[in-house]
Amino acid sequence: METKVVVRKTNEIVIEKSPNGANFLYNNLFGRVILSLATKRFVSSIAGWYLNRKRSTKYIKGFIKSNNIDMSDYVERDYNSFNDFFSREIKPNKRTFSKEKKDFCSPSDSKLIVYKITKDKEFTIKGKKYTVERILKDKELASEYENGYFMVFRLSVDDYHRYAYIDNGKCLSNKNIKGKYHTVGAIAFDRHKVYEENHRAYSVLETENFGKIIQMEVGAMMVGKIVNHDKGTFKRGEERGYFRFGGSTIVIMVKENVLKIDKDILDNSKNNIETKIKQGEKVAKGL
Secondary structure, three states, X not given: OEEEEEEOOXXXXXXXXXXXXXXXXXXXXXXXXXXXXXXXXXXXXXXXXXXXXXXXXXXXXHHHHHOOOOHHHEOOOOOXXXXXXXXXXXXXXXXXXXXXXXXXXXXXXXXXXXXXXXXXXXXXXXXXXXXXXXXXXXXXXXXXOOOOEEEEEEEOOOOOOEEEOOOOEEEEEEEEEOOEOOOOOHHXXXXXXXXXXXXXXXXXXXXXXXXXXXXXXXXXXXXXXXEEOOOOEEOOOOXXXXXXXXXXXXXXXXXXXXXXXXXXXXXXXXXXXEEEEOOOOEEEEEO
């Protein structure tokens, strides 16, 4: 399974292939038997426990090399565990948010694709229909987002795994939904409704410039934990939380007539191509 990703600054198209292990788990009969266990919470919890131990630091150097991670962006220090390294902090001013109030900026380093929510509160990914109601498990809240946007910010293991609030505002509510831990790579979407099945935590946020939005973090295979700070009030660019080891996803839902998505991102999304972006980078404009 392949995913097309456009590097925004150069317009280079990168083909991202699913790891061989994921192909085995999702496309092999015996693999799918193992998958039924691998997606359970306790498996990710065990992995998370080990990756919090000092002995796991032995994997750091190899991980940096195999994923071509530029460590010059990050604060230099010794790490107490692999997870300590994985949720490493960026150097000051390496990720800055626009000061233009109507600029809608990415909450994270990620690969972005955008889906239009229909009047029936549905959207389609790889032929499978999702409903906002099933994702949120809240019919009344879902009804507010018909004809809005479902923005998927997918983080892979080489990305910076801390994420931010996209505007000034206050938190209205938080909800945690237990679920499985499928990979958020493209290979899982052929067989599973990942955003309806996976563990997820979301907040309803009243923002200064974009109205009431939903920001949701989605757990994925081998992610030990979603760590959210859950503040009552927050500022644009302020850290909201971080992921432990693994690729994962942030979803932001906005209402109708709130945003004009940047043309390149919208065009790429219509062609099922993700756009590689950095935290704080403008991706849309408020109307």
